[in-house]
Amino acid sequence: MFALLTGQPLVATKTQPTLFTVLLNVSGLLREFEYTNADGSTFGDAVEMSFSFFTEQTGLADVRQSREKTLESLILGERMRFMELYNEAFAHAVGKYPAMRDLRSPLWEQVSASTLERLERAHIDLVGRQHSVNNRLEAFDFPALFSGTANSTSSTEYRDIKFHTWRKSFGRMRQFVLNYYKSNFGSWPPKARSKKNPFTESGLNRQVLKILYSDFCALYDLLVDRESITTRMIDQSADDIGNDNTNPQGSAMRKILNEFDQSSPPVLPPIPFDLPKLPDMASVQENFHDLSHKEQSKLVKGLQEYQIILILNKAYDFDTVSLRIPLLEQFKEFELKEAKGKTVAEMADHRLGYWLFLYVVIQSLPMLVVDAPGLKYTEGVEYFLCQPPKGSPPWMEDAPAVRKRWYEVAGGGGLVELSEDAVQFGIEGIYHRSHCWLAAKRWELGDYAAPPLPPNESLAPLEAPQSVFEDMDPGAAPSPSLLPRSESPLSGPPGLALRNRGPSPAARHAHRSSIALGLEPVALPLNGPSVTGSRMSSVWGAPTGQRPTSTVMHRSRSSGNLHNIIASQGRGTDSRSSSRQEAASGSTFDDILKDMGETKPKKKKGLF
Known part of the structure; x- marks a missing residue:
């Protein structure tokens, strides 16, 4: 010791x-x-x-x-x-x-x-x-994706929306992604210890899904419209989403995405920026929208290949388009091939179909790929690490089963006491630690710059994992990896990185539950005592033993009782007499005599 x-x-x-x-x-x-x-x-x-x-x-x-x-x-x-x-x-x-x-x-x-x-x-x-x-x-x-709004033929509000084109391009994107990963892994889902991958476990293990998530985060950063914040809220029905007459395509898209988020439990929170950038003729003709209909029709017909390339490049986000990520490179080639001979309107419809596929895949992953907070040793692990211990520590016998914490509601909505596990590890808590939400917080603060590449990390080959259990497979030599991807999307550029969480814009956007939870943890509304002694650490963790006073709530009578209870837990006559003297300041003389006359010790109760 x-x-x-x-x-x-x-x-x-x-x-x-x-x-x-x-x-x-x-x-x-x-x-x-x-x-x-x-x-x-x-x-x-x-x-x-x-x-x-x-x-x-x-x-x-x-x-x-x-x-x-x-x-x-x-x-x-x-x-x-x-x-x-x-x-x-x-x-x-x-x-x-x-x-x-x-x-x-x-x-x-x-x-x-x-x-x-x-x-x-x-x-x-x-x-x-x-x-x-x-x-x-x-x-x-995703068979149910086109069975709701996208399957409605009697709706007059979306009569000009080409849902059949969206569905067709969704299928083309699905086939492209399947072919890409079958080429990379040899099969999909990958098989263990094949020629093209070193996995010890077949199927969609953590390493495979991390690579998939990293690729799709990069694709999301490439295509997303960072100026179009969602109008959707969690638990909002599709009928409650207002129709935007100025952007009927975006309105229809959001209804389809909302139907997917609520199609099966648990209900998923909507991604903060949930629409893509679309190809626009203004990329090659700045005053295109000011021209007459006849002049516009003349320009639209017979686009040259260099014009198509320019239109598509202008519809990508500038800080991601230069990243040398294999999926992005092949997607740009795929989209250019599909766009040849098409008008700009047809390119936009194809892009919306691709976006639908991107959205449903990236929304399906955080529940498994977002690791539990505070883990240090995650590299090379194929089993999932998304389950943290919930509740109070098991060695605290008198502690309540549910950990409570005070939270301040953003926008001056007051204080609420909630389960810390429900806030931190619930569906919204998990998704708010994922890439799309962390990136949205940066973009809301005006930070669009891509973080620099870490040296010798993001573009290095994936290190071949050892046997999952060394005691089951001793002496197994690791096989060389052929996968050009970092194992974890926790560092590096967009897509390869889940960015560090920046300051929360909850105060600015209290109504935007899709970006910020709207809850900021605050210290317990109590003025804690000072406890000293060789074997007793400070109660609140402050160097002086005093807890900082709360600026939110004043000290209540219950906080004074807590002071006395904690002080009475010290050892020796001094601590007991001290607690009685402190208790005397808030009690009557009869109450003090009653406590001193008790001979049978009462069962110790919890502090709260």
Whole structure:
């Protein structure tokens, strides 16, 4: 224990020959000597800092290659009350849950019942997500997409919309994408350990979907209209979407997209910028729209190839068009080939069909490809890492099952207390951490520049992953990769990168729930006390032991009671007498005598 706290090497013994057993003994000593913070969620700042440094040094949280090590790290995360290690081990344990159960390790008996229950629930949820994505993306099949608004023949408002052209170009785009990935992977879905890929698991594993998502994010950045913010809201019916007489194509498109987002549970939030840029004759003739109808007709007919190329290039976003990404290069060739001999209006209809396919694919992916927050070791992992531990830490016996937090409603709407898990890990929370929402926040702030390429990363070949479980396949030599793509879209240019989250424009766009959740977390509306002592860290984590006062709500009577309860948890006569003196300031003399006369200790209650 002293070695851990002072950063010295840990020495094994015959009775404790492994790092796992040594750390279990250390955790027992920390409990015995009652190391803790104010609410019991950790062993205190000193222990947490020392163990964090030790974990970083030893790579204790890197559990990618071993099921046994995953179980050990999960147990140590609980015993050491260290959420960072527990979070990492939990996400990996859910991803390889069936293989871990097949291991039949005696370590299962040391995992708490609460964690085992959470693992099983998270695994069931993950299987449901995989089933939904596989149904859609194994063959890129979306049969219900054209069965609603796009199948309406009696509607007069969309009589000029060529839905049949959209459907035809949607099918052409689907075939193009299938051919592209079959050429890259040898088949779709890819097969394990084939000549063209090094995957150890067949099908749509995490690596495959990350590559698909990276490519389609790049294509989204190439085609999206960054000036056309959506008018749709989550849970809004198609009938409630107003018709835009100035842009009937955009209005019809948004109704189709809204029908898709609500076609199956869960209901998906609409992408903030949900329409593409369209080819326009003004690209080759600036005053085209000011010309007479006769002159316009003359210009439209018989476009030369160089004019078609110019029109299409002007309909791409400038900061993405120069990226050398294979899918983008082949898509531009594909679109140019399809545009030959067509008018600009026909090119626009084709573009809308391509966009429909792009939208339904990119909307199907975040539930699996957006990893749980705070994970460090994700490179080369083929199982999914999208399931974080929910609820309060399992080692907090008296804590409520649901974590609550105060949030300020954007636009001055006041304060609300909500489940932190529902806000952070709900459908909207997951999608707001995905590429389209992060990019939209940047664009809303006027940041259109593409981030620079990281050196030797984004354009480097994908490193061949090792065996999923090293203890199942020891000594397996990694095969060379033929996939020219970074594993994770968390860094790099648009499409290859999920950009860092910038300042939220929630205050400016409180009504735009599709861009910002409209909720900003705030500190608990309490003035916390100062708790000192060799084994008690500061209550609120501030260097002085004092929690910053809230500017939103004044201290209430319940906050004073919380002050007294926490102070009474200190050890020794001094802490008890101190708590009574503090309680006396807000209580009557009879109340104080009543407390002093009690002989039977009452059962300790939760702080809230």
